[in-house]
Amino acid sequence: MTFRENVLAILNYEKYDHLPVVSFGYWDETLQKWAAEGHITQEEAIGYAKYGDNSEADNSVMKRLGFDFNWNSCPGTRNLLFPNFEKEILEVCADGSQIVRDPLGLIVRENPNIVSIPAEIGTSLVDRESWETLYLPRLQWDEKRVNTEFFKTLASTEGREIPVGLHCGSLMGRIRDMMGVAELSYMYADDEELYAEIIDTVGNLAYKCAEAVLKTGAKFDYAHFWEDICFKNGPLVVPSVFEEYVGPHYKKITDLLKANGINIISVDCDGWIDKLIPIWLENGVNTMFPIEVGTWNASIAPWREKYGKELRGVGGMNKTVFARDYKAIDEEIERLKPLIELGGYIPCPDHRIAPDAKFENVQYYCDKMQNLKF
Numbered sequence: 442m443t444f445r446e447n448v449l450a451i452l453n454y455e456k457y458d459h460l461p462v463v464s465f466g467y468w469d470e471t472l473q474k475w476a477a478e479g480h481i482t483q484e485e486a487i488g489y490a491k492y493g494d495n496s497e498a499d500n501s502v503m504k505r506l507g508f509d510f511n512w513n514s515c516p517g518t519r520n521l522l523f524p525n526f527e528k529e530i531l532e533v534c535a536d537g538s539q540i541v542r543d544p545l546g547l548i549v550r551e552n553p554n555i556v557s558i559p560a561e562i563g564t565s566l567v568d569r570e571s572w573e574t575l576y577l578p579r580l581q582w583d584e585k586r587v588n589t590e591f592f593k594t595l596a597s598t599e600g601r602e603i604p605v606g607l608h609c610g611s612l613m614g615r616i617r618d619m620m621g622v623a624e625l626s627y628m629y630a631d632d633e634e635l636y637a638e639i640i641d642t643v644g645n646l647a648y649k650c651a652e653a654v655l656k657t658g659a660k661f662d663y664a665h666f667w668e669d670i671c672f673k674n675g676p677l678v679v680p681s682v683f684e685e686y687v688g689p690h691y692k693k694i695t696d697l698l699k700a701n702g703i704n705i706i707s708v709d710c711d712g713w714i715d716k717l718i719p720i721w722l723e724n725g726v727n728t729m730f731p732i733e734v735g736t737w738n739a740s741i742a743p744w745r746e747k748y749g750k751e752l753r754g755v756g757g758m759n760k761t762v763f764a765r766d767y768k769a770i771d772e773e774i775e776r777l778k779p780l781i782e783l784g785g786y787i788p789c790p791d792h793r794i795a796p797d798a799k800f801e802n803v804q805y806y807c808d809k810m811q812n813l814k815f
Contacts, residue, residue, distance in 0.1 A: 507807025517608030644690030671712030695725025731756030
């Protein structure tokens with residue numbers, strides 16, 4: 442069986458012959474460190490930084506480590522701002538940090554010398570006038586949003602070695618990226634009508650883009666959304682609000698996907714997602730990615746007990762063991778074994794492999810996983 446066939450069998454609770462060893466990429470700094478240590482070439486490190494997941498460089502690094510493929514094989518469309526804002530430096534601060542308007546119009550503080558998530562300062566989307574003049578024109582349907590000729594090349598699954606998904610975009614997470622957590626929350630209280638209009642505009646555009654892709658005849662093994670609308674203590678949006686305003690857009694898109702034969706539909710949402718899981722399940726999303734071990738020790742086991750086999754998962758491998766030793770890796774694999782035996786679950790390192798990871802530890806993990814038998 443191909444990696445694709447094994448993945449589909451596992452997520453559909455069917456017999457499979459090999460558990461794929463799945464990657465989700467690396468920090469650029471990780472590959473730079475490994476190149477300096479002589480484990481990979483400088484060309485591979487530069488190539489991954491430039492071209493990213495499932496590139497020639499990524500495939501080369503995965504082969505050295507022992508991974509079978511990178512889970513992030515999800516071509517998508519331009520289903521948000523089109524065009525983006527031009528990135529603009531608004532102020533240079535005394536400490537060297539910069540106040541920047543980013544491509545989504547969010548105003549952030551960046552420090553060019555520190556690798557971190559920029560601090561939110563404000564947003565360009567502050568009221569109806571800014572919405573209608575700066576944002577709404579960038580959220581209109583246009584055929585240029587979809588690379589039709591590329592998607593036509595996916596019309597057949599013959600010879601397809603790894604699963605390929607359709608990235609359906611984001612229904613709230615990218616709105617959060619445009620506005621910031623605080624401003625998005627205030628808008629719900631201050632102007633609920635505009636709040637709903639923004640979500641409806643983004644949701645309807647995501648539907649239109651997915652519909653246009655499927656009309657090309659492209660065949661997908663799964664579909665995928667991105668949200669990142671939770672943090673370590675729970676959702677960044679009131680679940681009942683998420684259900685009322687965002688849920689219907691999920692349902693509309695997942696109904697379209699299922700009508701086109703796509704029955705595995707996943708969402709990437711970091712943080713403690715438990716309170717949003719039932720909303721996703723009710724609206725057609727059945728696969729959680731990642732399953733963050735984190736400070737709250739997330740696991741597919743209690744979710745499966747609560748929701749049954751309708752809930753699948755990819756992730757949940759505690760990548761911090763890569764910075765430790767073989768014993769820690771062995772213990773992590775032993776922890777994963779009963780979860781794998783539940784079915785409908787494929788381990789994958791939670792998030793990208795960080796610079797503290799030892800190359801030989803990742804190799805050891807891949808080798809051990811390659812030889813697991815179920």
